[in-house]
Amino acid sequence: MPERKIRVLIAKPGLDGHDRGVKIVARAYRDAGYEVIYTGVHQTPEQIVNAAIQEDVDLVGLSCLSGAHLYLFSEVAKQLQEKGAANVIVVGGGIIPKEDVPKLKKAGIKEVFLPGTPLAKIIGWTKENIKLK
Amino acid sequence: MALLNKVLQGDVQATAKLIRGLEDDLPEAVAELRDLYLHTGKAHIVGVSGAPGAGKSTLLGNLIGTFRKKGMTIGVVAVDPTSPLSGGAILGDRLRMQKHGEDKDVFIRSLASRGWKGGLSRATVNTVHVLDAMGKDVIFVEAVGSGQGETDFARLADTSVVVTVPGMGDDIQTIKAGIMEVADIFVINKADREGAESLKLSLEAMLEMSPGGREEWKPEILLTTASKDKGTDELTEVILRHQAFLAHSGEIEKRRRRRAELELTMAVEDALRRHLAAVDGCYLEKLVDELAARKTDPYTAAQRVIKPAKS
Numbered sequence: 001m002p003e004r005k006i007r008v009l010i011a012k013p014g015l016d017g018h019d020r021g022v023k024i025v026a027r028a029y030r031d032a033g034y035e036v037i038y039t040g041v042h043q044t045p046e047q048i049v050n051a052a053i054q055e056d057v058d059l060v061g062l063s064c065l066s067g068a069h070l071y072l073f074s075e076v077a078k079q080l081q082e083k084g085a086a087n088v089i090v091v092g093g094g095i096i097p098k099e100d101v102p103k104l105k106k107a108g109i110k111e112v113f114l115p116g117t118p119l120a121k122i123i124g125w126t127k128e129n130i131k132l133k
Numbered sequence: 134m135a136l137l138n139k140v141l142q143g144d145v146q147a148t149a150k151l152i153r154g155l156e157d158d159l160p161e162a163v164a165e166l167r168d169l170y171l172h173t174g175k176a177h178i179v180g181v182s183g184a185p186g187a188g189k190s191t192l193l194g195n196l197i198g199t200f201r202k203k204g205m206t207i208g209v210v211a212v213d214p215t216s217p218l219s220g221g222a223i224l225g226d227r228l229r230m231q232k233h234g235e236d237k238d239v240f241i242r243s244l245a246s247r248g249w250k251g252g253l254s255r256a257t258v259n260t261v262h263v264l265d266a267m268g269k270d271v272i273f274v275e276a277v278g279s280g281q282g283e284t285d286f287a288r289l290a291d292t293s294v295v296v297t298v299p300g301m302g303d304d305i306q307t308i309k310a311g312i313m314e315v316a317d318i319f320v321i322n323k324a325d326r327e328g329a330e331s332l333k334l335s336l337e338a339m340l341e342m343s344p345g346g347r348e349e350w351k352p353e354i355l356l357t358t359a360s361k362d363k364g365t366d367e368l369t370e371v372i373l374r375h376q377a378f379l380a381h382s383g384e385i386e387k388r389r390r391r392r393a394e395l396e397l398t399m400a401v402e403d404a405l406r407r408h409l410a411a412v413d414g415c416y417l418e419k420l421v422d423e424l425a426a427r428k429t430d431p432y433t434a435a436q437r438v439i440k441p442a443k444s
Contacts, residue, residue: 030221047234056149
């Protein structure tokens with residue numbers, strides 16, 4: 001019977017249009033055997049959540065370099081809860097100050113990957129923490 | 134039939150979960166498919182194929198807009214290739230359709246090919262069925278055309294749209310068996326590029342030469358520039374006109390019958406594959422030994438594997 005795959009949604013919410021880094025992360029996930037849905041830049045939290053639900057993803061990875069992460073990331077987590085998709089895990093990365101990490105985690109972001117995090121660490125974390133149900 | 138009832142009511146999450154279950158071949162999902170199939174056959178299925186980079190996704194993004202303006206609900210199945218090296222995939226078709234990401238009546242599902250060659254996999258067919266049962270009026274299925282698989286892919290669809298671009302040596306591509314016979318609509322995208330008109334003339338000439346066999350529908354050739362949303366209205370009209378033609382001429386029944394035939398073949402092949410996978414390993418090894426020793430031949434040996442399947 002076919003092997004099951006873990007599906008990951010990678011998105012950039014808000015006005016930040018710099019996608020070079022997030023595309024590298026997407027490729028790393030692909031090379032690690034994940035199926036990655038990349039929704040592109042300038043996404044609203046609602047677009048991201050709708051996509052996450054339609055695509056039945058296991059993990060949502062958010063990237064933000066513009067500093068609006070506190071609002072945007074927590075809004076995505078909140079809407080996933082409200083729409084009955086609380087089992088979808090959300091992680092984030094980008095230009096995020098260390099001080100904001102506890103706030104993000106409190107808002108439902110499971111892990112935050114700060115600037116300079118090696119790709120191997122992101123993939124490793126995913127392998128450890130994201131399992132199929 | 135927990136998920137099925139919700140799917141029939143248009144529940145997005147149940148639909149997404151059932152699609153996933155079928156994609157992963159989970160027994161409980163397959164069980165629901167048996168009943169689900171009886172609720173399918175309502176949606177108009179439009180297949181969109183063409184080489185990577187031809188602009189299928191961008192074109193689809195535009196088409197969703199025009200169809201939505203006409204009040205139709207839309208399903209999209211977008212297939213991208215799985216990496217043969219890693220088993221992973223980047224499913225990037227959705228990116229070009231995300232402007233519809235907040236529209237409750239548009240359901241987009243990205244599928245990785247997972248090793249299927251050619252246009253059509255069980256997962257693609259099943260995803261279409263679920264979206265059909267969910268109540269979508271039109272379901273677009275987007276996949277890379279690869280010649281051989283394209284004819285199967287076209288048999289899945291009610292309306293088959295093939296997208297080409299100028300300057301890709303497509304004059305030769307289109308002569309390849311299958312494409313000319315199955316496409317209902319040819320779209321020359323990136324028509325602002327050089328060579329668009331001459332490609333159109335080549336296609337027209339080839340269509341004149343190929344045998345009929347498509348009753349009264351003469352395949353149409355359209356020029357579009359999807360990046361500028363040019364030609365979308367015209368393409369929409371032709372697709373709808375084709376849909377009307379299918380209904381008036383009775384051709385739709387013939388196509389649905391062909392699709393049913395294709396599905397039966399796929400289901401039988403699937404069942405045989407499962408049976409083979411479940412056959413006792415030692416029994417197979419003995420057969421292989423006999424074959425290698427020339428004590429039997431492959432065809433007789435095959436019967437000894439299949440015969441138990443009948444019981």
